[in-house]
Amino acid sequence: xxxxxxxxxxxxxxxxxxxxxxxxxxxxxxxxxxxxxxxxxxxxxxxxxxxxxxxxxxxxxxxxxxxxxxxxxxxxxxxxxxxxxxxxxxxxxxxxxxxxxxxxxxxxxxxxxxxxxxxxxxxxxxxxxxxxxxxxxxxxxxxxxxxxxxxxxxxxxxxxxxxxxxxxxxxxx
Numbered sequence: 001x002x003x004x005x006x007x008x009x010x011x012x013x014x015x016x017x018x019x020x021x022x023x024x025x026x027x028x029x030x031x032x033x034x035x036x037x038x039x040x041x042x043x044x045x046x047x048x049x050x051x052x053x054x055x056x057x058x059x060x061x062x063x064x065x066x067x068x069x070x071x072x073x074x075x076x077x078x079x080x081x082x083x084x085x086x087x088x089x090x091x092x093x094x095x096x097x098x099x100x101x102x103x104x105x106x107x108x109x110x111x112x113x114x115x116x117x118x119x120x121x122x123x124x125x126x127x128x129x130x131x132x133x134x135x136x137x138x139x140x141x142x143x144x145x146x147x148x149x150x151x152x153x154x155x156x157x158x159x160x161x162x163x164x165x166x167x168x169x170x171x172x173x
C-alpha cells in the first residue's frame with residue numbers, strides 16, 4: 001500500500017505520461033490533415049488537367065493532330081502524374097458534343113458498386129459546337145478512421161469529378 005501511495009504522489013515523469021496519453025490524438029489529427037490536404041491537392045490537379053484538355057479540344061489542337069481517345073487519356077495521365085496513377089479501373093474520360101449550354105440529361109457513368117459503366121463517348125466536335133469534357137477518378141482513402149467521412153463510394157474510395165463545358169472556337173480541320 002505504501003508503494004502505491006508513493007507512486008501516486010510522485011510527480012517526476014508526469015509530463016511523459018501526459019504526452020504518451022495525448023500522442024495518439026495528436027498523430028491522428030496530423031494524419032487527418034495530411035489526408036484531407038492530399039484529397040484537395042489531387043482534386044485541384046484533376047481540375048487543372050481537365051481544363052488543359054478542354055483548352056486543347058476547344059482550340060482544335062486535338063482534332064488537328066488526330067489524337068484518338070487512348071492518346072487523349074494518355075495525355076490526361078501525363079498531366080496527372082506523379083500525384084495520381086492512371087488505370088482503367090480508376091480513371092474514366094468522356095468527351096461529348098451537347099446541344100447547348102442549357103439543361104442536358106447526361107447519365108452518371110458509375111454503377112452502385114463503383115465500376116465505370118459509361119460508354120466513354122469521344123466526340124470532339126467541330127468549330128462552334130458545345131463540348132462537355134468529364135473526368136472521373138477513383139481516389140483511394142488510406143486513413144482508416146477518417147476514410148468513411150471522406151469516401152463517397154461503397155468501396156471506400158472517393159470519386160473525384162472534374163467537368164469542362166465550352167464552345168469550340170471556329171477552327172478548320
